[in-house]
Amino acid sequence: MNLMTAVEIAASGLSAQRKRLEVLVSNLVNANTTHAAGQEPYRRKDVLFVSSAPEQTFGSALDDAMLSVRGVQVAGVVTDESEPLRRYEPGHPHADKDGYVLYPNINPMEEMVNMLSAARSYEANLQAVTTAKDMTQKTLEIIR
Amino acid sequence: MKIGFPDDATLAAVESYLGRLTRRQQVIASNTANIDTPGYKTEEIPFHATMNELLSERTQQLRVSRPQHRGGASGAAGPNGPPVFEVENLPSRPDGNNVNLEQELLKLGQTSFAYTSIIQLLRVKFRTIASSINEGRIG
Amino acid sequence: MKDNLIGQINPNLQVPEIRSPQRSPKGADGTGFGQMLQDAISAVNEVQKQSDVEVQKLMAGESQDLHETLIAVQKADLSFQMMMQVRNKILQAYSEIMRMPV
Numbered sequence: 001m002n003l004m005t006a007v008e009i010a011a012s013g014l015s016a017q018r019k020r021l022e023v024l025v026s027n028l029v030n031a032n033t034t035h036a037a038g039q040e041p042y043r044r045k046d047v048l049f050v051s052s053a054p055e056q057t058f059g060s061a062l063d064d065a066m067l068s069v070r071g072v073q074v075a076g077v078v079t080d081e082s083e084p085l086r087r088y089e090p091g092h093p094h095a096d097k098d099g100y101v102l103y104p105n106i107n108p109m110e111e112m113v114n115m116l117s118a119a120r121s122y123e124a125n126l127q128a129v130t131t132a133k134d135m136t137q138k139t140l141e142i143i144r
Numbered sequence: 145m146k147i148g149f150p151d152d153a154t155l156a157a158v159e160s161y162l163g164r165l166t167r168r169q170q171v172i173a174s175n176t177a178n179i180d181t182p183g184y185k186t187e188e189i190p191f192h193a194t195m196n197e198l199l200s201e202r203t204q205q206l207r208v209s210r211p212q213h214r215g216g217a218s219g220a221a222g223p224n225g226p227p228v229f230e231v232e233n234l235p236s237r238p239d240g241n242n243v244n245l246e247q248e249l250l251k252l253g254q255t256s257f258a259y260t261s262i263i264q265l266l267r268v269k270f271r272t273i274a275s276s277i278n279e280g281r282i283g
Numbered sequence: 284m285k286d287n288l289i290g291q292i293n294p295n296l297q298v299p300e301i302r303s304p305q306r307s308p309k310g311a312d313g314t315g316f317g318q319m320l321q322d323a324i325s326a327v328n329e330v331q332k333q334s335d336v337e338v339q340k341l342m343a344g345e346s347q348d349l350h351e352t353l354i355a356v357q358k359a360d361l362s363f364q365m366m367m368q369v370r371n372k373i374l375q376a377y378s379e380i381m382r383m384p385v
Contacts, residue, residue, distance in 0.1 A: 002166045002348050006173040013177030020180070049181040051174075069170045072177045121179050124245055128173040131256045135169065138260045139162075141267060142353040143360075155354070162350045263350070270357050277365045 003139070005069065006132040012052060012071030013125035019074045020047045021118045024111050031106040034094045042104040044080035049073070080105060151269070153199070158266060160198040164189060164226040165259045171228060172255065175248050183240035186231045186247075191254065193226070201226060316377050320370060327366040334359030 023045050036042035051070040082105050090099030168189040178184040193201075204225075234242040337355040340346040 002163070003169065006166075006170045009170065009173040009177050013173075013179075016177070017180075049178070051178055051181055051184060069167075069174045070178065071174070072181055117180075120245065121176075124176045124179065124249060125173075127249060128169075128176050128252060131252050132169060132173070135166075135256055135259050136349065138263045139350050139353060142263060142270070142350065143357050144267070155358075159351055159354055163348050166348055166350075266354070270361065273361055274364065277361065277368055 003132045003136045007129050009069060009071045010125045010128035010132070012073065014122060014129075016047070016049060016072045016074050017118050017122040017125065020049075021115060021122070023047050023077060024115045024118060027104075027106050028108055028111045028115070031104060031108050031111070034092075034101055034103060036104075041084045041102045042106075043084075044082075044104060044106050045077050046080065048075045048078055050075040153195075155269075156202050157195050157198040158262060160202040161193060162259065162262060164193060164198070164201070165255050165262075167226055168255050169252070169259075172248050172251050175243050176245070176252075179241065179243045179245055179248075180239075181241060184243060185241075186234055186243050187228050188231050188251075189226045189228055191251075191258070316373050320373050323366050323369050323373075327362050330359045330362040 027044050030036065030042040033042035049072050052073040084102040085105055086100045087103055088099055089095055089101045092101045095101050168191065171187050171189050175184075175186050231242075234244065236242040334355045337346065337352040341349070341352045346352055
């Protein structure tokens with residue numbers, strides 16, 4: 001049973017990284033969205049990760065609660081409050097009276113790098129799952 | 145006349161060590177899952193253990209085998225299991241997280257290999273005992 | 284020599300006496316073959332019960348580790364095999380003694 005706890009922990013990591021990836025993709029796709037909803041440009045979003053406590057989330061085995069093993073949760077999606085970028089484009093349909101257009105404060109390169117990091121973390125969690133599975137299968141060989 | 149099982153101390157220590165490796169794997173999984181959690185600090189269970197440590201961990205585990213009602217804070221590194229330490233001298237990133245992904249993956253491989261090796265040795269041991277019982281049997 | 288073999292395993296059962304003056308080797312002090320067999324059987328019973336408890340814990344989700352359950356099961360299995368051999372040897376010794384003249 002205890003090896004399964006590691007799988008649950010890693011699964012929480014997979015889920016969290018996937019949500020993070022979704023948000024990053026959304027940022028990338030909307031890097032140039034000048035009117036997201038109404039008249040405001042799209043604002044960059046990010047996920048907030050927190051450790052999840054074992055009593056709430058995992059297993060029933062006694063000493064798992066004694067160890068400080070923790071998974072991870074997305075506590076929420078936070079919106080970037082920084083100022084949008086102003087670019088001078090008088091011919092743009094969304095230009096204001098001075099000819100400026102408000103663009104999301106998003107750097108596509110940065111979002112790409114973050115996406116790679118999320119993918120790498122995802123892979124690492126997957127490795128933890130695979131390893132736990134292998135160890136469990138090997139355990140069964142005791143009685144073979 | 146009692147049927148004593150040969151090598152009971154070694155077997156108990158092996159059971160305890162397999163448990164330790166399992167918990168070590170859990171902690172590594174925790175570290176990995178929390179690689180991007182702000183402020184999270186890397187934890188670890190020591191890979192090596194003396195016979196005394198293993199045997200005393202085991203007797204404690206056997207003593208506390210009643211199911212416990214969940215709820216209420218439980219401390220880390222309890223009297224019921226191998227000790228969990230925070231790893232020192234790790235550099236932190238700007239968000240306060242100090243988990244090193246490569247290190248954790250290395251530890252994952254190390255723990256898994258040790259575990260499967262010990263299971264294998266355990267199998268050989270049991271096979272040997274079975275042979276010694278069944279060789280020269282009567283019918 | 285057609286003794287009831289089942290009766291030989293349970294020392295409390297009266298073994299039908301074929302050779303008249305000979306008593307069963309279960310002596311007055313109770314430390315004969317019967318007692319040895321009894322001890323062996325109850326020792327193995329303990330191990331089997333322990334193994335069953337471990338499996339029950341596994342099913343109820345109370346088991347800490349799969350390897351603990353499996354090691355207990357394996358030990359029970361080997362103990363049982365050992366008991367079978369001990370039983371065989373005891374029976375063999377018993378029947379050899381019963382064969383002895385006098």
